[in-house]
Amino acid sequence: MNNFVFHNPTKIIFGKGTISEIGKEIKNVAIKKVLLLYGGGSIKKNGVYDTVVESLKDNGIEWVEVSGVVPNPVLSKVHEGVEIAKEENVGAILAVGGGSVIDSGKAIAAGFYYDGDIWDAYIEKYTITKALPLFVVLTLSATGSEMNGNSVITNEKTKQKFAVRGAVYPTVSIIDPSAQFSLPKAQVVYGAVDIITHVLENYFDHTKDTEIQDRISESLVRTVMNNTEKILQNPTDYEARAQFAWCGTLALNGLTAAGKSGGDWASHRIEHSLSALYGIAHGAGLAIISPAWMKYVYKEYLEKFVRFAEKIFGIIEGNDEEKVLKGIESLKEWYKKIGAPVSLKDANIPKEDIEKIVENVCMLKLPLGNIKKLYKDDIREILKIAAD
């Protein structure tokens, strides 16, 4: 195990009926005005918006709204938010939504105190040192952004989808699993893929002697799988929603990464080009890329991929290589079963585009990943495996 620092100060308020506590939490730290940030308006249909603004009113908190944050959230909306936050001199950002809204909220919170373009933080020209407090009401479990300091933003001009990590932790995140009852099925599916891939990115890490981290990771993947199936059968199964939501938070709050070497993250970084270029859901892109990446790299760390096949999919027959391939196939089969695309073809991305995708990925500093250091040719091969 490596040395590490674990410091996650976010206060999580979890459970049924907790959204109405948001106003009190903001009032407790003497904030009088917030920027209320949200997405396409689903929160106005499912009652979350009403609960939030009622709670703000009850606690005498003013707010100004910025809405229209889109999946794969874009820099222009961040700029709009920063401008309004400054004009209105808000004391905090209140992000009500999923990862896109929260990630945008983090960018706005940091942009408030930065004189330049906050995109500088994403291209490593600026290190975030100060941000407004960020409050979160989570309505979609997937990115884990509600309990970490990460933010992924797409610069729609440059077609770059870049991340900052460990920068802005929410002060308080409210997670009411019942707010997710009305989510479209696809969002549950892509959320599940995203959560599982977060766990696997840290699981496939060369650090040895990480028994507890690995066992917790395996526990998270199995629990997400079990409860995704329950949710797809019965979208209002509160207990399944609660397990799913809490796993989504734990999957990327530092717990599975502690003591490891940073994980791999090549699948995520390659995927970012798919969602940047084709606007597909991040989880859809991961279901396509992650198993292909596994097939391409498993020989570099056979023992860990054997463990993956054995512990997560219970595969005990065959030699090591057979086990691994069966394990990867099992993951793909499960993704298919829940309705995720598992090839570029499934997502209507033509094979002929591979070179264009490769070029986009290669705007990142290469190599990508750790299990195998990936250069341009490697990325092309992974995309070929993912083709159909």
Place this chain on the structure above:
Amino acid sequence: MNNFVFHNPTKIIFGKGTISEIGKEIKNVAIKKVLLLYGGGSIKKNGVYDTVVESLKDNGIEWVEVSGVVPNPVLSKVHEGVEIAKEENVGAILAVGGGSVIDSGKAIAAGFYYDGDIWDAYIEKYTITKALPLFVVLTLSATGSEMNGNSVITNEKTKQKFAVRGAVYPTVSIIDPSAQFSLPKAQVVYGAVDIITHVLENYFDHTKDTEIQDRISESLVRTVMNNTEKILQNPTDYEARAQFAWCGTLALNGLTAAGKSGGDWASHRIEHSLSALYGIAHGAGLAIISPAWMKYVYKEYLEKFVRFAEKIFGIIEGNDEEKVLKGIESLKEWYKKIGAPVSLKDANIPKEDIEKIVENVCMLKLPLGNIKKLYKDDIREILKIAAD
């Protein structure tokens, strides 16, 4: 799953060679003088003391010392610490040691701001609202006190061993597993029992639909067992020490309790009378009481005890009751194997004392526990099961 709040702000600095960072961490929050609290002086033999004071000097931090904190730490030492902290007007407490030192540090940190006797907090006459910052250098993994707000103190006049919970979280805790290389074997053994029992206290909880919490709990118990055996074979096995230490922290930092109903804790509360009356190690007392408690209560929650037997000890044969009894026996056998006492007799506590122990336990507000509400007669029965 129940609603819950998870908020653990402690910063953990984990790994080899990290103790020398303590001075910088204290300086970072502009504290100029600390009360350095420690136990019987083992830290002077293993080099930890020297590393700590050198780091304090390097960072220009003054200190005043209070030493002689004993296992099952006593109130009189807390009083001494509070008095000196006030006289010297320190800005923080620096606890260097195991759970006894940390728990005493928490009491002193809170006592600094309380005009009455801080024991009032332990007998629920005062709720802690303010405390000095507490810094920790951990030298013995067992209680998890390095990453929670709990403190257990023995009032040697009244023979009461009482706890406060969720009150004073360390600001920073440094965990260097190699500082534990020189621990006596017994402290490893009792640490293991303590950690495992912490997990089981929350595991045996009536809340349903806690799949991820249960899987994480099972992972912690298995990992502690595996690594305890490695440490007993090779006390300087860094990787085993690291797994053991991190599991000890995770076992009682809120993770396994989140969404449950508070766990059972009857074993702990009964045990406190053994260590209060006989001065035995807390872990020794738990190895005696916890399996006896399990035998007495398992019928109240058969399915969970079956899961315990199956998932932790891999017991798949027999009917439910047979599995459970075999599971409990396996735990006892493992405790015996590593050298813990598993009966009052093993700890030289005469059967004739049972009534005296019962009377001591019954100074607590009854009933104890949740799986089965325990009254005086129940406690007597558990002690009889534990007798030999």
